[in-house]
Amino acid sequence: MVVVRMNKVTIAFQGENGAYSEEALIKFCELNSINFETKNVYSFRKLFEEIISGCGFGMVPIENSNAGSVVANYDLFSEFADEVELVGEFKLPVNHNLLVKSGTKLSDIKKVYSHPQALSQCSNFLEKNGIEAISFGDTAGAAKFVSETDEAQVASLSSVLCSEIYGLDVLSDDVKNADDNTTRFFLVKRKGLEFNYDLTKSNKSTIFFRTRDFAGALYKCLGAFATNGFNLTKIESRPSKVKKFDYVFFVDVESDLTGDVAEKCLEELSFFAKDVKIGRYYSRE
Amino acid sequence: MVVVRMNKVTIAFQGENGAYSEEALIKFCELNSINFETKNVYSFRKLFEEIISGCGFGMVPIENSNAGSVVANYDLFSEFADEVELVGEFKLPVNHNLLVKSGTKLSDIKKVYSHPQALSQCSNFLEKNGIEAISFGDTAGAAKFVSETDEAQVASLSSVLCSEIYGLDVLSDDVKNADDNTTRFFLVKRKGLEFNYDLTKSNKSTIFFRTRDFAGALYKCLGAFATNGFNLTKIESRPSKVKKFDYVFFVDVESDLTGDVAEKCLEELSFFAKDVKIGRYYSRE
Numbered sequence: 001m002v003v004v005r006m007n008k009v010t011i012a013f014q015g016e017n018g019a020y021s022e023e024a025l026i027k028f029c030e031l032n033s034i035n036f037e038t039k040n041v042y043s044f045r046k047l048f049e050e051i052i053s054g055c056g057f058g059m060v061p062i063e064n065s066n067a068g069s070v071v072a073n074y075d076l077f078s079e080f081a082d083e084v085e086l087v088g089e090f091k092l093p094v095n096h097n098l099l100v101k102s103g104t105k106l107s108d109i110k111k112v113y114s115h116p117q118a119l120s121q122c123s124n125f126l127e128k129n130g131i132e133a134i135s136f137g138d139t140a141g142a143a144k145f146v147s148e149t150d151e152a153q154v155a156s157l158s159s160v161l162c163s164e165i166y167g168l169d170v171l172s173d174d175v176k177n178a179d180d181n182t183t184r185f186f187l188v189k190r191k192g193l194e195f196n197y198d199l200t201k202s203n204k205s206t207i208f209f210r211t212r213d214f215a216g217a218l219y220k221c222l223g224a225f226a227t228n229g230f231n232l233t234k235i236e237s238r239p240s241k242v243k244k245f246d247y248v249f250f251v252d253v254e255s256d257l258t259g260d261v262a263e264k265c266l267e268e269l270s271f272f273a274k275d276v277k278i279g280r281y282y283s284r285e
Numbered sequence: 286m287v288v289v290r291m292n293k294v295t296i297a298f299q300g301e302n303g304a305y306s307e308e309a310l311i312k313f314c315e316l317n318s319i320n321f322e323t324k325n326v327y328s329f330r331k332l333f334e335e336i337i338s339g340c341g342f343g344m345v346p347i348e349n350s351n352a353g354s355v356v357a358n359y360d361l362f363s364e365f366a367d368e369v370e371l372v373g374e375f376k377l378p379v380n381h382n383l384l385v386k387s388g389t390k391l392s393d394i395k396k397v398y399s400h401p402q403a404l405s406q407c408s409n410f411l412e413k414n415g416i417e418a419i420s421f422g423d424t425a426g427a428a429k430f431v432s433e434t435d436e437a438q439v440a441s442l443s444s445v446l447c448s449e450i451y452g453l454d455v456l457s458d459d460v461k462n463a464d465d466n467t468t469r470f471f472l473v474k475r476k477g478l479e480f481n482y483d484l485t486k487s488n489k490s491t492i493f494f495r496t497r498d499f500a501g502a503l504y505k506c507l508g509a510f511a512t513n514g515f516n517l518t519k520i521e522s523r524p525s526k527v528k529k530f531d532y533v534f535f536v537d538v539e540s541d542l543t544g545d546v547a548e549k550c551l552e553e554l555s556f557f558a559k560d561v562k563i564g565r566y567y568s569r570e
Contacts, residue, residue, distance in 0.1 A: 045412060065529040071353055072405070116401055116420060120357070127330060135401060135420030180529050218520065219504070219511035226504035233530065235503065235522055244350040244465050245518065 007196060008035045011057040011187070012050035015040060015115075015138030018162040022140075024092040024185045025059035031284060032088070034197050042137060048076045052083045056190045063184040063234075064094070066177055067120040074238050078248050081208055086279030087195060088187040089204060096122055096157040098175050099143050099168040104155065106171060113142035114157035122157055125175040131155075143168060186281070202256035202280040209273035210240060210248050217272050218249070224268035230255050248275075256280045292481060293320045296342040296472070297335035300325060300400075300423030303447040307425075309377040309470045310344035316569060317373075319482050327422060333361045337368045341475045348469040348519075349379070351462055352405040359523050363533050366493055371564030372480060373472040374489060381407055381442040383460050384428050384453040389440065391456060398427035399442035407442055410460040416440075428453055471566070487541035487565040494558035495525060495533050502557050503534070509553035515540050533560075541565045 011029070013021035022038055029036040039055055041047050051058040060077075063069050077084070096118050100109070111132045112119070119126065119133040126133050136142040136156075143162035146154050155171065156162075163170050189195055211217035225232055234252040239245075255262065257278060270276055296314070298306035307323055314321040324340055326332050336343040345362075348354050362369070381403050385394070396417045397404070404411065404418040411418050421427040421441075428447035431439050440456065441447070448455050474480055496502035510517055519537040524530075542551065542563060555561055 043412070045408075063530075064524075066524055066526065068356055068524050071356075123330075127328070178526060182529060184530075215516045216511040218517060219507045222504045222507060226501040231500045232503060234532070235520070237520055237522075239349075239351055239353050241351065241463060244467055245348075245469075247519070 007194075008037065009057050009195070010037050010039050010055035011059055012039045012041055012047055012055055013059045014042070014044055014047045014061075016140035016144050018140035018143065018159055018165045019138050020092060020094055020159060020183060021059050021061055021138075021185065023159060023161065024061075024090055024183070025187070027092065028059070028088060028090040028185070028187060028284070032197060042141075044070075044072050044076055048080055048084070051188050051190055052080060053190075056193045057087075058188050060186045060188050061117075061183055062186050064117055064121065065180060065182045067117045069236050070117065071238060074236055074250060077250070078208065078238060081275075081277045083191055084188050085191050085193075086186050086206060086281040087189050088281050089283040090185045090187065091182050092185065094121075094181045094183050095160075095173060096139070096175055096181075097160055097163065097170045098155050098172040099146060099158050099163050099166075100155045100171045101146065102169055104153070104169075104171065108153050109155045110153040111151075112155045112157060113145055115139045115142070118157045121177055121181055122175045124177045140165075186279075202258075202282055203254075204281055204283040205253045205255060205257045206279045206281075207251050207253065207257075207269070208248065208275070208277040208279075209269065210275045211273055220272040221249070221269055222251070224265050224272065225251070225253060228261050228265040228268070230257070230262070230265060292479075293322065294342050294480070295322050295324050295340035296344055297324045297326055297332055297340055298344045299327070299329055299332045299346075301425035301429050303425035303428065303444055303450045304423050305377060305379055305444060305468060306344050306346055306423075306470065308444060308446065309346075309375055309468070310472070312377065313344070313373060313375040313470070313472060313569070317482060329355075329357050329361055333365055333369070336473050336475055337365060338475075341478045342372075343473050345471045345473050346402075346468055347471050349402055349406065350465060350467045352402045354521050355402065356523060359521055359535060362535070363493065363523060366560075366562045368476055369473050370476050370478075371471050371491060371566040372474050373566050374568040375470045375472065376467050377470065379406075379466045379468050380445075380458060381424070381460055381466075382445055382448065382455045383440050383457040384431060384443050384448050384451075385440045385456045386431065387454050389438070389454075389456065393438050394440045395438040396436075397440045397442060398430055400424045400427070403442040406462055406466055407460045409462045425450075471564075487543075487567055488539075489566055489568040490538045490540060490542045491564045491566075492536050492538065492542075492554070493533065493560070493562040493564075494554065495560045496558055505557040506534070506554055507536070509550050509557065510536070510538060513546050513550040513553070515542070515547070515550055
């Protein structure tokens with residue numbers, strides 16, 4: 001028996017230690033027996049820079065079941081479509097906790113700091129309690145800030161892990177708008193970079209394209225999938241940044257899009273779309 | 286000749302005085318000879334509350350040509366679909382200005398306050414100059430804050446009008462990612478409320494629907510428009526909040542969707558979609 005020694009990979013994530021992105025990448029790597037270490041950066045653009053010209057890997061949040069797409073990352077995928085590849089998809093159930101310094105009561109709180117997505121996911125609770133929502137780069141950074149600031153009457157929305165790391169109390173673990181709050185992540189690598197773990201069984205794809213310029217083009221593009229039997233699970237449009245109120249599209253398909261029928265589908269798509277790019281990956285909940 | 290005396294209407298907008306929403310509603314009303322006054326509120330939810338149970342009218346930002354959809358408002362349209370009606374559409378060219386207290390230099394600035402959409406629209410400038418972006422409820426409120434705070438080394442991204450209202454200097458008027466930055470607004474009214482201005486010549490529609498639960502449903506829904514000759518200018522999907530990773534859709538059509546062919550289109554749509562709602566309105570650039 002030949003024992004292959006797996007390379008240790010460094011995977012970047014956005015935010016402070018304790019961020020949900022770090023939790024997601026730890027869980028994905030453990031489930032898939034990937035030998036890894038983590039590296040944090042402080043913006044999504046820097047995360048893509050790490051993937052393209054740094055450590056080569058990154059865990060990128062792409063969608064939350066309640067707040068919707070993380071559009072900044074869709075735009076970065078659009079900008080760097082030629083330089084990155086999707087490796088895996090992972091869905092992390094997320095629970096936000098209201099973290100405070102010891103002794104702070106709910107009625108004391110005037111401001112809560114967190115990532116805009118977390119604030120959006122807890123908007124009903126914040127409006128009901130008259131608490132001002134203040135955006136912060138990430139949920140874990142917000143916890144760190146609350147632990148260090150001289151400001152009284154403040155809280156953060158962050159992971160339980162953060163309460164341990166930054167010495168805060170969990171005042172409430174029940175502040176979300178919807179009970180079912182899950183964030184989707186892509187594990188992304190630099191195009192062409194070797195990755196010798198056995199995630200080769202792709203079962204899902206995301207296709208990026210621009211429609212050609214004629215009436216009904218989007219309908220015909222979607223028809224390439226529908227008429228060949230591929231079910232779309234999501235469609236996302238983002239400004240093309242080429243023309244005003246012109247869009248690029250990302251569609252998710254429950255198939256790795258290989259084989260004769262998939263080839264026919266992609267040929268048909270290319271007839272109505274341009275700049276078509278496909279990411280095939282392994283989805284694991 | 287009968288002179289009809291037009292009612293004065295009160296139109297709500299989100300933000301402080303000087304907000305782009307206020308600028309948009311002033312321009313739209315002036316172009317259409319509407320006798321109006323403005324009323325400001327401090328969240329998009331409160332804006333919808335004003336429309337439904339307050340002054341009856343609101344100017345709602347829905348999309349920016351660079352940053353994309355204002356998803357919070359799509360979600361509020363989805364939540365209150367039965368209680369509001371679209372009246373008009375207006376596109377306002379937006380230019381953000383870097384506003385500072387007298388004497389502040391670019392190299393001094395450590396933090397900039399503005400609405401998340403404005404921060405997103407100027408992200409390249411901010412990253413290049415190492416300026417931290419801090420979210421604020423609205424662009425005009427950010428200018429007010431900068432004028433009042435004791436913090437040094439701060440700026441806001443706001444309208445020129447704000448520099449006049451709040452006594453700030455325009456340090457730069459060239460900080461946007463894209464030259465062509467336009468925000469789309471809907472003038473919205475309470476369902477059934479009388480509005481006796483002559484905006485009756487609707488030339489555009491936005492259709493809200495949920496797909497029925499079968500493979501290819503979205504493709505078939507879009508086919509109702511395509512095969513009947515109606516061109517879609519936009520499609521937006523948002524989490525349905527009913528099921529995880531399930532969506533509601535908003536499509537924009539360059540037609541008021543009246544007449545026999547439109548009726549056939551909508552009948553076909555209802556076969557594949559449920560909860561179909563149509564907003565017909567007058568679009569003016």
